[in-house]
Amino acid sequence: MKKLLLLVSAFTLVAALTACGTETIEVPVEVEKIVEVEVESLAGTYVGYSWKGESKGTTLEEASQKIQTILTINEEGVITDASMLFFKLSQGSWYTRQDSTARVSADLSVNPVAATPGSEYSKGTSMFTVDTHDMMSLYAVTVDEDGSAAFMIVEPVTRYLYEIKLPAGYDFSTVVADVTVDGTEGGFIPTVRTSGSGLMKPASWTELEGNNIFNISYFDHVMVDAGPFEGLSQNSTMQELLEAAGVTFNAGTPEAKDVTFGRHSLGGWQGNYETIENFLIGKNVSEITSLVDWSTDKWANAVNEDNFFGVDVPTGATKTAQDSNDGIAGATVRMSRESTSFQRALVEAGIISEEDVIKGRF
Helix, strand or coil: CEEEEEEEEEEEEEEEECCCCCCEEEEEEEEEEEEEEEECCCCEEEEEEEECCHHHCCCCCCCCEEEEEEEEECCCCEEEEEEEEEEEEECCEEEECCCCCEEEEECCCCCCECCECHHHCECCECCEEEEECCCCCEEEEEECCCCCEEEEEECCCCCEEEEEEECCCCCCCCEHHHCCCCCCCCCCEEEEECCCCCCCCCCCHHHHCCCCCCCCCHHHHHHHHCCCCCCCCCCCEHHHHHHHCCCCEECCEECCEEEEEEECCCCHHHHHHHHHHHHHCCCECCCCCCCCCCCCHHHHCCECCCCEECCCCCCCCCCCCCCCCCCECCECCCCHHHHHHHHHHHHHHCCCCHHHCCECCC
16 A cells, blocks of 8 residues: 545635624635545556466366466556466476477488378378477477488478478578478478467478478568578578578588577567567556457457457457567467466456456467
């Protein structure tokens, strides 16, 4: 609580006598006084959640996935610190998708074989062995002593791991646009589906004929807008691509390199959520009560009467609150569930009510 000193005006009636002393009249007199009033301060730390399965009746305590937002707000309503974490439950223990650690190894004696896509999905054969909590935006590269190389990258729209074997003597002046992604030998081979929730779900690799790793979808621009591959394009050479991944070349030949890995675009879940946090810091909670502008028709039309987004979706609406042109809150992830978590922190702070919360699709 904080106390405010308020100047209060009040009127009082004062009796006055006339000169003759026989008549009494009442004259209003304005009196000002200072009073001390207790009001609630916004200053504090507040926590909000969204969670998987809420639209189906799952409670927070029962959920296996949840997003937690922690806001620190000062007396003026300005967010001075923000934290957003995506928790997942595995074998009885919680971990965060922001944990970007990974163990990656490669065997260049293996010839990659494409996965079987579609409803009958089955994993292909990969040169790479990966152990990580989440594959989002992962890439890796290695070069043997003989100059042969292997490179892998998780494409964000199909959510497949694409990998390519580059034998000794490979022409690294080849431009990315000329390297196939449809499983053709010598090109990028889609070997592993890293997530079943890709925006594009190819039923056959022939759907990708004529594409390259940077133009499977329009939304692949996120791969070259930020991060290690920023500035590259389908007109870049394979040497430029591998150099961006950390390979050193000598007269057009790659130098030996143990397996290294990284995260492209904004840096996977860690990079995206850090971007949201940085976006929030310095904002006033009286001016931002959601991460998504729900007045946008394509999103607003997908909010049902119970304030759930993306559950009952009419024609012309969408299940995904995402804008990869400039990013919502600077991020390139779907934002409706993150917005829910943020809004519920505002509910705890008393800024909005639970009835104002749009419950995003998890």
